Amino acid sequence: MTTISKSPDQPSKPQAVVLLSGGLDSATVLAIASQDFDCHALSFDYGQRSLSELKAAKQLADYYAVSHQLIKIDTGVMLGSALTDQSIAVPDQHEEGIPVTYVPARNTLFLSHALAVAEVRSSNNIFIGVNAVDYSGYPDCRLEFIDAFEAMANLATKAGVEGNFLKIHTPLIDKSKAEIIALGIQLNVDYSVTVSCYQANEQGEACGHCDSCQLRSKGFENAFVSDPTRYF
Amino acid sequence: MTTISKSPDQPSKPQAVVLLSGGLDSATVLAIASQDFDCHALSFDYGQRSLSELKAAKQLADYYAVSHQLIKIDTGVMLGSALTDQSIAVPDQHEEGIPVTYVPARNTLFLSHALAVAEVRSSNNIFIGVNAVDYSGYPDCRLEFIDAFEAMANLATKAGVEGNFLKIHTPLIDKSKAEIIALGIQLNVDYSVTVSCYQANEQGEACGHCDSCQLRSKGFENAFVSDPTRYF
Numbered sequence: 001m002t003t004i005s006k007s008p009d010q011p012s013k014p015q016a017v018v019l020l021s022g023g024l025d026s027a028t029v030l031a032i033a034s035q036d037f038d039c040h041a042l043s044f045d046y047g048q049r050s051l052s053e054l055k056a057a058k059q060l061a062d063y064y065a066v067s068h069q070l071i072k073i074d075t076g077v078m079l080g081s082a083l084t085d086q087s088i089a090v091p092d093q094h095e096e097g098i099p100v101t102y103v104p105a106r107n108t109l110f111l112s113h114a115l116a117v118a119e120v121r122s123s124n125n126i127f128i129g130v131n132a133v134d135y136s137g138y139p140d141c142r143l144e145f146i147d148a149f150e151a152m153a154n155l156a157t158k159a160g161v162e163g164n165f166l167k168i169h170t171p172l173i174d175k176s177k178a179e180i181i182a183l184g185i186q187l188n189v190d191y192s193v194t195v196s197c198y199q200a201n202e203q204g205e206a207c208g209h210c211d212s213c214q215l216r217s218k219g220f221e222n223a224f225v226s227d228p229t230r231y232f
Numbered sequence: 233m234t235t236i237s238k239s240p241d242q243p244s245k246p247q248a249v250v251l252l253s254g255g256l257d258s259a260t261v262l263a264i265a266s267q268d269f270d271c272h273a274l275s276f277d278y279g280q281r282s283l284s285e286l287k288a289a290k291q292l293a294d295y296y297a298v299s300h301q302l303i304k305i306d307t308g309v310m311l312g313s314a315l316t317d318q319s320i321a322v323p324d325q326h327e328e329g330i331p332v333t334y335v336p337a338r339n340t341l342f343l344s345h346a347l348a349v350a351e352v353r354s355s356n357n358i359f360i361g362v363n364a365v366d367y368s369g370y371p372d373c374r375l376e377f378i379d380a381f382e383a384m385a386n387l388a389t390k391a392g393v394e395g396n397f398l399k400i401h402t403p404l405i406d407k408s409k410a411e412i413i414a415l416g417i418q419l420n421v422d423y424s425v426t427v428s429c430y431q432a433n434e435q436g437e438a439c440g441h442c443d444s445c446q447l448r449s450k451g452f453e454n455a456f457v458s459d460p461t462r463y464f
Contacts, residue, residue, distance in 0.1 A: 074305070077348045078348050102390055107388065119336040120310075139390060140389070144387055151384070152380035152381050157337060158334050158336070158371060
């Protein structure tokens with residue numbers, strides 16, 4: 001990938017902090033946010049099974065020429081999930097209800113870190129790629145959670161008290177996976193770089209079986225886009 | 233200090249996660265919570281100036297015979313405060329408004345970690361020693377912030393969605409510093425162990441000048457209790 005160059009003559013854009021996992025959704029969000037905002041991307045090492053998504057995040061940040069910060073979350077915190085505990089198997093099929101890949105308070109922790117970083121950088125905007133259509137069943141991907149977080153955040157910070165209200169942007173919230181992909185293709189997102197698989201190997205190759213792989217694969221099919229995912 | 237012993241014949245108590253900084257307020261909260269809950273104490277290393285408070289936290293947890301977890305927060309997050317940046321001086325006097333010792337999103341980050349730990353431990357209770365009377369001016373010490381966090385948390389987690397609602401307990405919220413001390417004395421809290429100073433030295437000795445020292449010292453005076461603080 002070549003890097004999108006920035007012209008020094010561009011008018012200055014407002015700043016935003018973008019949560020960038022390295023997956024399909026957050027790559028699309030970064031492409032969207034980069035159009036109108038000066039972005040700072042955040043990725044998290046929280047003891048997840050697959051670290052290849054963090055390499056993908058770095059590649060995406062480099063491509064969009066945005067600053068990238070990797071934040072380490074204490075491994076003693078987000079336990080008891082198939083994504084953080086090697087002794088719990090990632091299921092091959094979609095589970096009804098909240099699946100075993102649910103990670104306790106994950107988006108709350110990600111957004112809390114983003115809130116601190118945003119305040120330090122005097123930024124009023126956070127972007128997150130949650131969506132509630134073709135989604136995982138995680139409670140912290142719903143709009144009502146995001147709205148409650150935003151309300152809390154504006155009571156929590158000096159910025160909020162002083163009237164510099166934080167806005168959490170969720171540009172994918174109402175989109176199906178196919179719609180997300182179609183939008184990303186328009187914006188030239190290189191999905192071959194992204195890693196969505198819950199158990200991708202070190203090379204970023206996907207299993208093709210887990211819930212996340214199935215949702216992604218079906219998304220490409222429904223968007224009539226050939227699937228660039230590398231499977232092992 | 234001797235350790236409070238637990239009788240094996242005691243009926244089992246509900247579980248709680250207690251935020252324990254090692255200061256006067258959180259020590260009192262641990263004493264209160266220990267009466268009715270089986271407590272797990274959390275302390276945070278977030279790049280703060282004074283690490284002696286963490287030693288105090290460990291001593292207090294040992295005294296109350298509760299499990300103690302030290303959580304490391306990435307030092308690239310809570311920046312721009314006199315408490316985390318050695319180049320910003322801790323002021324000697326009380327500041328109007330939100331002081332330079334304000335740490336961006338600190339209680340949001342502490343409570344978010346506590347939320348994850350509580351869910352992993354199947355605990356529905358978090359205790360935090362915020363108080364809004366003789367207080368620091370920090371926005372994230374107000375009851376409206378705590379209420380908003382609780383509402384958000386119950387939308388964020390599997391536990392909340394399944395009806396195991398989280399309660400955030402703030403037993404000090406309406407108390408003056410003198411009232412907190414008077415209550416702690418009744419509960420045999422050893423305040424000589426606690427460290428409140430924003431710039432305590434490695435031995436846990438206090439400066440006696442910063443806002444936190446002044447609030448604490450005045451609290452002992454108003455409670456007619458001799459101040460056990462060790463000053464340098």
